[in-house]
Amino acid sequence: MAVAALPRHAEGHGAVTNRASCVVRRAWVLAFAIACGSEQPQGYQSVADNIIVIIPRGATYYQALDSLEARGVIESRDWFSLYARLRGLPSNLKSGVYMFTPDESWNSVVSTLKKGRGLEARFTVLEGMMGFEVGERARSWLGVPRDSFAAAMRDTSLERELGIRPSPAGVEGYMYPTTYVVPMRMRARDLVKLMTHEFIARWQPEWDARLAELHMTRHQIVTLASIIEAEVRYTPDRPYVSAVYHNRLKRGMALQADPTVVYAHGRRLRRVWERQLQIHSPYNTYLNPGLPPGPINQPSDSSLIAALYPAQTGYLYFVAQPDGKHIFSASYADHLAAIKRVRQRPPPVQRPPGPPRPARRQ
Known part of the structure; x- marks a missing residue:
């Protein structure tokens, strides 16, 4: 309830009384x-x-x-x-x-x-998540509109602010995979900025020196790391898969990386079929030489390190086994033989003969 204003009195005793009343009222x-x-x-x-x-x-x-x-x-x-x-x-x-x-x-x-101690939420970006998957999680976990998140990812002013090379997919690859504690209501741009700032904070100074040794840019390494992330389930194989891609790049060979075809289709594919390899997209490394225009997911530190420090081998090919490990080859003939071994089904296990059955009584 608002306090009503008191009437104004003439100077003198009435004014003193008025001021005293105001003091009492305020107290x-x-x-x-x-x-x-x-x-x-x-x-x-x-x-x-x-x-x-x-x-x-x-x-x-x-x-x-x-x-x-x-x-x-x-x-x-x-x-x-x-x-x-x-x-x-x-x-x-x-x-x-x-x-x-x-x-x-x-x-x-x-x-x-x-x-400003409002409600907070945990928001987790998983290693290998594509940008649209991060956006979908932001929508379901934090209520961030899907369109707003997509626009924030492709905000060129944000890319310039963060020193990220502009690419068709915006800051794809630079939204660092970890768990964040964020306000329940957060603008899409603020969320994207938080994740990309985390990426920049985690980037090691010695990695810049390594870029100079490889004659590659950070954007190229992040792109390569994202392909390694999507290809490899068995972590010890990452430096060897990286070596295959580095060797193919040096020789001018197409990378022929299935994950880039998946990204070109804009959705997760359970399996890449021959007809899907023909999709016309700058991300299709079967049809286009070199690296794609940018990263295809948010790579882990282990994939970044593998991209920066590939194994010293002459491998040019690899094929995945059912257990997630890979067979690496330096020649195409060896690669075809490795594919044949992987595709061959193991022979059925022969059961040893059991004990003889007792004769039935007549």
Whole structure:
């Protein structure tokens, strides 16, 4: 309830009385606000009884108070506003998703809104996730619109800000795979920026020196690492798969990497068939020489290291075995033989003969 303004009096005794009344009134309001804002002893409170309040980005001070009042966190916006102003809330209000108990004290409400300690969520990017899969997880876990995430990934101003070479897929490959603790309501651009900043923070200074030795750019290495990530399940094979690709690049051979064909199709394929190898896309390394325009997923550190430090071998081919390990070959003839061995089914196991059956009685 707002306090009505007092009538203005003439100078003299009446003015002194008026000023004294104002002092008393303000002291009473302050005492009342402090009493209302003091911590109250609270018993057990079920999480199901808690109140969720969303303060959108850009909301005004009074819009925030309206939300608190509408949700039942405070009973009177005007009385709470007096206390909140004394605590400096108007200039320190933080947007976010907040959870309060039904009997939350004013002091606690103001402290929470000033510090921005809203609800947080864990958001995990898995190694090898494609950009659209990260976006789908952001939608289902954090409520980030799919279109907004896709636009943020391809935000050229963000690429320039982060020093990332522009590519058709934007920051694909640079959203570092790990678990993040983020606000429940987060803009797509802020989320993408957080993940790419993490990638830059994890990039080791000695890797830049290694780039010079390989005569390759960071973008090329991240692209190669993403292909290795998609190809290899058995981690010890990563440097050898990397060696195959490095050797083929040096010889001007097509990489012929199935994961690039999968990426060109824009969805996960259970198996790559011959007809799917003919898709016209700059990412198809069967039809286009060299590396694709950019990464095809978010590679792990082990794949980045493998791309930077390939094994010293002359291998040019490899074929995967059912257990995820690979057979490597330096010649095409050996490669065909390896494929034949992998495709051959093991002969059926012969059971040893059992004991003779007893003769049936006549």
